[in-house]
Amino acid sequence: MIEPPFSPETLGERWHCTPRHVQKLCRSGALPCFHVGKLLRISAAAVEAYEAGECQSQNADSSDIAGPGASLGLSEAELAAVRSAQRTGQRQKRLTKAFSQPAGDNPDRAA
Numbered sequence: 001m002i003e004p005p006f007s008p009e010t011l012g013e014r015w016h017c018t019p020r021h022v023q024k025l026c027r028s029g030a031l032p033c034f035h036v037g038k039l040l041r042i043s044a045a046a047v048e049a050y051e052a053g054e055c056q057s058q059n060a061d062s063s064d065i066a067g068p069g070a071s072l073g074l075s076e077a078e079l080a081a082v083r084s085a086q087r088t089g090q091r092q093k094r095l096t097k098a099f100s101q102p103a104g105d106n107p108d109r110a111a
């Protein structure tokens with residue numbers, strides 16, 4: 001039977017930590033995760049691998065341990081493209097938010 005994925009909240013309860021800590025682990029790449037729309041999810045297999053010490057840590061040599069995209073079957077080039085797209089999307093959101101404010105409220109935008 002396939003186990004349902006964890007949310008940061010449910011994994012935080014399991015590990016006795018905050019959901020924010022789980023999110024930071026995901027963002028750093030130490031804990032493989034995926035998104036369902038805006039929702040962050042962590043597979044049960046990724047949790048078990050992390051608990052067993054098999055996931056990449058920030059200080060580990062990446063040549064010794066498979067990267068976070070390996071479990072998804074992504075090559076390093078594909079994973080780099082996904083990360084680039086995510087960064088571009090985040091920049092776009094910030095710019096959209098900054099320029100949607102009136103000029104007087106936004107120091108980044110000249111009147």
